[in-house]
Amino acid sequence: MFMRLTRAQLSFLVAFSSLTGYLLYPAESNVAHGLLLCLAVWLLAAGGSALNQVQEKDVDARMFRTRNRPLVTGYLGKRSGILISGLLIIAGLSVLSYFNNHLVFLLGCFALLWYNGVYTSLKRLTPFAVLPGSLCGAIPPVMGWLLAGGLATDYRIILLAGIIVLWQVPHFWLLALAYPEDARRSGLPNLFSRIRPERLRRLILIWITALLTGIASGNLFGLLKADVIRIALLVAMLLFVGMLIRYSRSKLEPTASSRLFAGLNLFMALWFVGMSVDRYAAENNHLLACLRAFLG
Secondary structure (H helix, E strand, C coil): CHHHHHCHHHHHHHHHHHHHHHHHCCCCCCHHHHHHHHHHHHHHHHHHHHHHHHHCHHHHHHCCCCCCCHHHHCCCCHHHHHHHHHHHHHHHHHHHHCCCCHHHHHHHHHHHHHHHHHHHHHCCCCCCCHHHHCHHHHHHHHHHHHHHCCCCCCHHHHHHHHHHHHHHHHHHHHHHHHCHHHHHHCCCCCHHHCCCHHHHHHHHHHHHHHHHHHHHHHHHCCCCCCHHHHHHHHHHHHHHHHHHHHHHHCCCCHHHHHHHHHHHHHHHHHHHHHHHHHHHHHHHHHHHHHHHHHHC
16 A cells, blocks of 8 residues: 555655666765655655655546555545655655755755645646656755755756656656556646657657767766776666667557556666666776786
């Protein structure tokens, strides 16, 4: 129940991106602070997801994908949903306040307000709400970067945030293609009334190509330093590109979109992990090089 209410897996991925931003900053960092920030962002993301399910209970009840969420099934009442979301949000803000960093705290509040206030409301007005909504996912890594001592104008964190924005859009559009009937039953503005499914697939392919270009550019601009991480992520990217090519040539079916959705999220999860451990792998590379020079 709790996992469904908080969309725990997605909330964890959002939280982990804040740790990625924290560890990206090239200075001595307190890993404990990074993990504490990760916890704070997870609590906020989980609380925001729970509140979103309170806000969209009527929509969730009409869709196959969300029909088993606890508020829809009656396992939880509306008051319980509000109480749980409120406790999670208060806990997240309390952890954020520990750092005594006003900008990071305000960004956490802004992300929550943008998701539950702006994005959730826009979904009832336009099928393209995901475009401004994608800003929510870009904020956690910026919070991590700022907490570590970085500047918001640094090209590295701008590039990282931009990559995450590029990921958000095909993530949601692939869900629409994986559950096409839900788009019609939801009662929300129908994306397919504005864009035919085949054209939406082409847009998804273009968007993901831009995402992969951004990731490759990050390598060129020094986001990754350890050879082993570069090679591992290159292999992962090539495998994902193969999946992307098969999708572009396959018959447009919900199962094909669902597989690409899973592949995209797995690739991004691997990328986050690679970005997070890169600095430590690079330090080990340097130590090994020194050892070889000493022994040689």
